[in-house]
Amino acid sequence: xxxxxxxxxxxxxxxHAVLIVMTLVTVYPILWVLTIAFSGKQSxxxxxxxxxxxxxxxxxxxxxxxxxxxxxxxxxxxxxxxxARWLVNxxxxxxxxxxxxxxxxxxxxxxxxxFRFPGRRAGLMSFLVSQMxxxxxxxxxxxxxxxxxxxxxxxxxxxxxxxxxxxxPFCVWMLKGYFDTIPKDLEEAALIDGASAPTIFLRIVLxxxxxxxxxxxxxxxxxxxxxFILAATLIxxxxxxxxxxxxxFFVGGFSQQWGYFAAGAIIVSIPVVALFxxxxxxxxxxxxxxxxxx
Numbered sequence: 001x002x003x004x005x006x007x008x009x010x011x012x013x014x015x016h017a018v019l020i021v022m023t024l025v026t027v028y029p030i031l032w033v034l035t036i037a038f039s040g041k042q043s044x045x046x047x048x049x050x051x052x053x054x055x056x057x058x059x060x061x062x063x064x065x066x067x068x069x070x071x072x073x074x075x076x077x078x079x080x081x082x083x084a085r086w087l088v089n090x091x092x093x094x095x096x097x098x099x100x101x102x103x104x105x106x107x108x109x110x111x112x113x114x115f116r117f118p119g120r121r122a123g124l125m126s127f128l129v130s131q132m133x134x135x136x137x138x139x140x141x142x143x144x145x146x147x148x149x150x151x152x153x154x155x156x157x158x159x160x161x162x163x164x165x166x167x168x169p170f171c172v173w174m175l176k177g178y179f180d181t182i183p184k185d186l187e188e189a190a191l192i193d194g195a196s197a198p199t200i201f202l203r204i205v206l207x208x209x210x211x212x213x214x215x216x217x218x219x220x221x222x223x224x225x226x227x228f229i230l231a232a233t234l235i236x237x238x239x240x241x242x243x244x245x246x247x248x249f250f251v252g253g254f255s256q257q258w259g260y261f262a263a264g265a266i267i268v269s270i271p272v273v274a275l276f277x278x279x280x281x282x283x284x285x286x287x288x289x290x291x292x293x294x
Contacts (some may be wrong), residue, residue, distance in 0.1 A: 031064035037262035040072040044258050073263035083264055085239060086246035090225055091271075093156050093242060097163040097224030102217050104168055106209075109175030110201060114184075124176070127169035135166065139233055146234055154237040162234065163224045171216045178212035179205065214282035222272055243268045 036044065077083050111117075112124060142162055152158030182205060190200050206213065228244040235241060241249065247268065250261040 028064070033262045033265055035064040035066050036258055037073050037266050038069040038071070039066040039259060040068070040070045042257045042259040073259040074267070077260045077263045077267070081250075081260065082239065082241075083243070083246055083260075083267075086241045086243045087267070089156060089240060090243040090268075093159045093163065094221050094224035096156070096160040097167070098217050098220040100160060100164040101167050101171055101220035102213060104164065105171035105175050105216055105220075106206065106213065108168070108172045110179050110205060112172065112176045113179035114187075124173070127172055130169050136229065138166075139229070142230065143233055154235045154240045156240070158234055159231060159242070160224070162230055163227065164220075166230075167220050167223045171219065175209065175212050175216060178209055182208050210282045214279040218275060218279055221275060225268075225272060 112120060146158045146162060147153035150158065150161075152161070186204055186208075187200050190204055195204075226244060227242075228248070231242045231245050232248070235245060238249075243264070247261055247264050250257040250264065
């Protein structure tokens with residue numbers, strides 16, 4: 001009996017040890033970013049090593065911890081740099097992308113889930129196939145369409161259109177799959193009671209689909225907030241930069257302002273983390289369990 005207990009508990013201890021090690025490995029780069037941001041310096045070196053460093057000197061050089069923490073980098077990046085304007089650009093683009101993406105994905109996903117019409121299968125497969133190609137492959141076509149044909153280069157409208165259209169295939173497939181799990185009996189019962197199709201969709205289906213809508217909104221917001229390659233390609237005016245493009249400005253070929261870069265990276269990550277914590281209560285499936293008997 002004792003041997004069986006040891007054999008049962010040993011894998012758990014081993015699993016915990018592996019998880020702790022992997023957590024430390026994951027957190028270590030984040031600690032470096034925090035340390036550089038609060039160091040008040042623009043260098044990656046935390047300490048200046050002497051000519052003949054000791055073991056303690058080498059240890060201090062690799063342990064991410066600022067010697068004298070201060071907010072100088074955060075104050076400078078918000079006051080002395082155009083980073084605040086870049087944050088506003090990112091916020092406008094991300095919020096507009098989220099609103100447009102969620103609206104189109106909800107309506108399209110519901111149509112693909114509930115209705116049978118010519119081209120339905122071809123439409124779903126086209127969405128799926130579009131996700132098989134890397135995003136870089138579409139850079140040139142998108143540049144020609146947005147900049148040359150539509151004349152929306154270096155505009156927030158152009159970015160919103162590009163981000164919404166590129167995120168819709170994934171969102172439609174995810175919402176379509178979730179709408180399939182919602183029993184049709186609920187809609188049929190509401191239809192018998194005299195509810196119209198828009199009422200059923202807005203007041204019955206969408207509230208039950210909150211988990212999928214939350215994931216869709218989070219994905220759309222993160223895509224519009226964090227995307228770099230398309231924004232750097234379509235925008236060539238400094239005052240129209242988004243936050244990710246602006247962060248690249250700090251560590252370009254002519255300057256290496258790592259302190260500003262780290263402080264800006266922390267500021268950029270705060271809205272996404274806050275949104276995730278706000279939406280995590282909806283990220284649990286099974287809200288319709290027990291809504292229909294039999």
